[in-house]
Amino acid sequence: MTGGFCVPVLLAAWLAAAAAEGLEQAALPAEESRVQPMTASNWTLVMEGEWMLKFYAPWCPSCQQTDSEWETFAKNGETLQISVGKVDVIQEPGLSGRFFVTTLPAFFHAKDGIFRRYRGPGIYEDLQNYILEKKWQSVEPLTGWKSPASLTMSGMAGLFSISGKIWVSTYKQLYLKIYIFKE
Numbered sequence: 251m252t253g254g255f256c257v258p259v260l261l262a263a264w265l266a267a268a269a270a271e272g273l274e275q276a277a278l279p280a281e282e283s284r285v286q287p288m289t290a291s292n293w294t295l296v297m298e299g300e301w302m303l304k305f306y307a308p309w310c311p312s313c314q315q316t317d318s319e320w321e322t323f324a325k326n327g328e329t330l331q332i333s334v335g336k337v338d339v340i341q342e343p344g345l346s347g348r349f350f351v352t353t354l355p356a357f358f359h360a361k362d363g364i365f366r367r368y369r370g371p372g373i374y375e376d377l378q379n380y381i382l383e384k385k386w387q388s389v390e391p392l393t394g395w396k397s398p399a400s401l402t403m404s405g406m407a408g409l410f411s412i413s414g415k416i417w418v419s420t421y422k423q424l425y426l427k428i429y430i431f432k433e
């Protein structure tokens with residue numbers, strides 16, 4: 251692994267929402283990036299063809315560690331015949347709920363509407379092999395109610411947003427700590 255995971259995503263998302271203004275968005279210029287940002291309104295594009303998705307938060311150090319690798323992966327997307335996307339969990343808490351994202355960064359593989367969690371290090375070589383050697387075939391797909399595509403998950407996406415709001419008031423102390431860590 252390249253470093254650890256970030257804090258549970260919903261907690262983090264709502265912390266960031268609370269502390270939003272001051273945080274700089276460290277990102278590559280959009281015109282140079284081949285990584286496609288996905289939102290609640292167009293994420294269903296990933297139901298067709300082959301995709302890899304990365305869930306991240308702008309301020310999450312272990313997410314940033316894999317940024318350049320993810321970019322390289324996207325630049326080679328045409329050769330690998332894959333689309334490469336990213337989801338900002340701060341902007342898209344509903345999508346994070348739908349994909350059951352609880353740690354950051356979180357990676358998913360999607361092929362023809364079948365979703366799998368990619369648990370590798372997120373470095374280019376490994377991502378390339380994952381696609382070229384079809385390593386995803388040996389990973390159990392997300393099925394039934396756990397699949398992001400399921401109807402139940404539409405409900406879950408809403409539920410996550412709501413419980414996220416509740417957690418903000420319950421975990422004040424915890425996200426104070428996260429905030430200090432962030433500084």
Ligand SMILES: *[C@@H]1O[C@H](CO)[C@@H](O)[C@H](O)[C@H]1NC(C)=O
Nearest residue numbers: 286287288289291292293295
């Ligand atoms: C999805 O929508 C966002 C926001 O409008 C846009 O920036 C992005 O390019 C879209 N992604 C795709 C794959 O069309």
